[in-house]
Amino acid sequence: MSAPPVRRRRPHRLSLRARLLVITLVLVLAALLGSTAALAVLLERSLVDQLDDRLQAAAALAAQPPVVLVAPGAPAPQVRNAVEGALTGDVHLVVLRPDGAVQRVVRPATGSPPALPPLDAAAVEARGERPFEAPARAGGHAWRVVATPAQGGTVVVAVSMAETDETLRDLGVLALSIDAVVVVLVAGAAWFAVRAGLRPLRLVETTAASIAHGDLAPRVPDLASGRTELGRLSAALNGMLDRIEAGDAARAATADRMRRFVADASHELRTPLFGIKGYTELYRMSGLPERADVDRAMGRIEGEAARLARLVEDLLLLARLDEDDASGGLPLRLSPMDLRTLAADALHDLHVLDPGRPVTLTGPGGGPPGSAPVLGDEARLRQVTSNLIGNAVAHTPPGARVRIGVGTHAGEAVLELGDDGPGMTAEQAARVFDRFYRADDGRGRAGGGGAGLGLAIVQSLVAAHHGRVEIDTALGAGAVFRVLLPLHAEAPQHAED
Template sequence: MSRRPLRARTGGASLRARLLVGLLVLAGFGLLGAHAASAALLRGYLTSQIDDGLNATHGQLATLEQQQGIDLLTRGDATVSDEVRGEIPRELVIEYHAPDGVLWLRLSGARDAAPPALPKLDLAAARELAGQPFEVGSTNGDRRPHYRVLVRVIPGDKGVAVVAVDTAPRHATVRRLVLIELVVTLVVLVVLVLLGRGVVRLALRPLDDVEDTAESIISGGDLSRRVPVTGSQPSEIGRLATTLNTMLGQIERAFRQRADSEARLRRFVADASHELRTPLAGIRGLAELHRQGAVRDEAETRRLVGRIEAEATRMSLLVDDLLLLARMDEERRWRREPVDLVPVAVEAMESARAVDPHRPLSLVILPESGGDDVPPATVLGDEVRLHQVAANLLGNALTHTPPGTPIVVRVGVDDGLRHGLLEVVDRGPGLTPEQVERVFERFYRGDPARTRPHSRTGYSGTGLGLSIVDAIVTAHRGRVEYRPTPGGGATFRVTLPLAGHGEDGDTP
């Protein structure tokens, strides 16, 4: 897949270019700083060497003055022997001045060189400048420093001795060093460009993987793609890739959940439409029979009206269940107050006996509940909704077990003394593994052969009872689960936080 550089979309320089330019700028400034420091150090070293030479020359002149006497030097330059002239280096200039500053003698190693442009050096001026080297230009009009000068007052105030050294060799040496360093800097920068491109490209290769992954997701919607992460301790780019993978995983799960939710919603709407269409079609058919006068016998008419009433009741129950689920989906807030599960279970059992008077029903209070050190099974919730939980579980057991199958309701507290328990245990056929996976889905019904209608209404259920139980228990921060009954049957176990271990107020 061809990769479009990010700079083509953002209008700015690429990260590689910025890193490379930054590397070159830092290296350039570093090298220039190092070269400037080395040039300054070399200049200082050469200046120190010149100063040492000036002091040494003054020492030699002082010895010569003692041997020949200062009077010899006042007779002019012609009295100085050629041997003495030949010993003077080319860059050296020696001058003697009278106490009033008049020039007595000038000796220069280079006869064609312009002498230093010295100020008037009488004794007063010489004393101020003595012992401290300074730099001056030449008499040819060039004001740039050409000579480094050291002044000395001759003992007895007999005159002033001046030694000057041409600094051109020093400047040439420093310039040569600077030129060499500039060439070296350019070579180093070129090498850095060549090597830096490869190093930066290698270091940023994980970002290419990130970009490829992002573009594949954008172009193809493949949320399963992940950025490869290498190493047990990833670098900053590795941590970025890990974070991106985590984000992609969350997005993928969110899209999957949304797709599942949309599928469940479509299935829910289809099932609801089907469930509502069935009783409506029955009512319309029965009403059409009555309108056409097909039923004339009074007993048949009563039976017809009873069937219409049963279908209307079925539709009413279905609508009530749908409205309840819709209210719970909207997260309406319910009252939360201490509710004893024992009376809730008793009332639900009485309602179940009214539906099936011949069904054996029993209530078991677990030994842990209500002991000396154990709190009663009092939970925090909405009593009406909790009664509906118990009633739906009992209704489910009545519907999906053969007549005469015993049902046991157990109430207690868990071993951790933090949750109340409500269990509905039957000895019926139980659930298959496939049914266990979908038992709490809306409009799901198991094997129709396991289902029988209620004795009074003839209505076999909407397929929403356990879905309502799951929604109510979840809204109460509890949990409902299916467990097979030892020896055969089904057990539905509800756990809810005890009143002393939950938050007060309303629950969404």
């Protein structure tokens, strides 16, 4: 069975400002109409109650004994005038027999009289002199009626509700007019209020449009408190823009470093490959007639192949160091050790590489060497010292003094290697750990030098041990490379000084 199609909500045709304005006006209009209707109901009830009170008073006056309304020639005008004085508007006053038939019309209605229900003695007694409403016979305004028992019959007093209806109608017209004025005023005020309230959203829209065109520099200004919705939205957008801009800058820097890395790697790999290719082509073209020439060419090919192998191994090591530990990067076999062992071995290696070079073993910055216990991979840390020694031999003139310092300082284990070579400028020192960077002009490479990966490997291996590498140098004042690693209290104590 196929999945039911997903219903997509149609986008709103009205803008947010228009929708807010419409919702505000609808709510205000509903409140005004509701209050007007409630006021009309309450006023109608009050007017009817007042009319009923006067009607009952007039009925009581008309029913007072002696009942003169049924006697021929009785002074009915006096009763009629008394009733008319108690009531206003059109009045209808009749006397009914006990069976409900009309005995006498004392005061006829000027308009359409009320259509009275059956009012015999039993019906009148059941109503209990309570006012009730009756329609007009020929249509028109309704009547309020009271039937009161009297001597020999029933007195019925009715008054038209025309005045009450007109009062309610006039009030309704006035209230609706006021409501219309209020709606217009509220619409104007709401338009300005919504426009001012949505101004930050327009700034957000402008900023988003700039971002869409590739400009990540603009930021949403802080126009509202951080505890409001707009304030939190502005802070969230600015934070997002900061992360996007930082991410773009990091990606651009990474892409630039990758381009330089590929270019430098291609150049370094091409040099030994072209050397090997040149000697093989020379051999194929019979350009090496003597055995000594062949041996010399094979020696050069072997040297270039070894150089190529070292370069590939260094690149693979750096690639593994660049991997995240969680994804299976370079495994470290950590164990307690003392950096004095590495310093002593470095001293012996320098004597072997350059017997005529003066080398001293001291503490950090001078003084006697000290213990430097760490938790590290001894093979990888030996690679660090080997690269530092090779860098010192390659970039200092023969006979230049080298100092190896080992110990602790400021709660860290320190292994440093200093030389009295030509030193480096601040710009060269800032880039000395970059891959394939060689400060040839400032330090004078001897013996061809390397590919410029040794110090990059040193920095990566030390960082893998949660340490750091520092350099102190100045042009003409030599250089000191300082490896700082976290101390480990349980390292064994070695005494190879």
